[in-house]
Amino acid sequence: MFKKILVPVDLAHFDVIEPSLQVVADQARHYGAEVCYVAVTATTPGSVARTPEEYQQKLEAFARERAKVHGQPVSARVITSPDPIADLDDVLVDAIDEVGADLVIMPTHPPKHLDVVIPSHGGKVATHTQASVFLVRPQQD
Secondary structure, X not given: OOOEEEEEOOHHHHHHHHHHHHHHHHHHHHHOOEEEEEEEEOOOOOOOOOOHHHHHHHXXXXXXXXHHHHOXXXXXXXXXXXXXXXXXXXXXXXXXXXXXXXXXXXXXXXXXXXXXOOOOHHHHHHHOOOOEEEEEOOOOO
16 A cells, blocks of 8 residues: 655654654555655754764664664655754655655654644645655653
């Protein structure tokens, strides 16, 4: 059913994306799907890397490690933006189309009252693409 899974990642917040990575591994194995890890970063130095090129190298290393978990082909793509937070939704929608993803798996937060005013990234991505979007909530303790 699914041939290419797009996974937005933020290497600075590994703890947030960890629960969704297990879902990605399960789905990739189940469908024999390629996994494309996508990160959006600024052109200025950040906590993970000083340059987008360095971030790309780190994302590629991350993708290779994840491939050992699920055994499926991987790719990694870093997209630069002057304001990654403001541009994230639009950049992800464009990336979904560019890589030809038919499934997006991404972490999300538990629902909050503020979501009425500021919608979640996953919700916006789901309404602006033809791909299926699987949102993974954090585990409750």
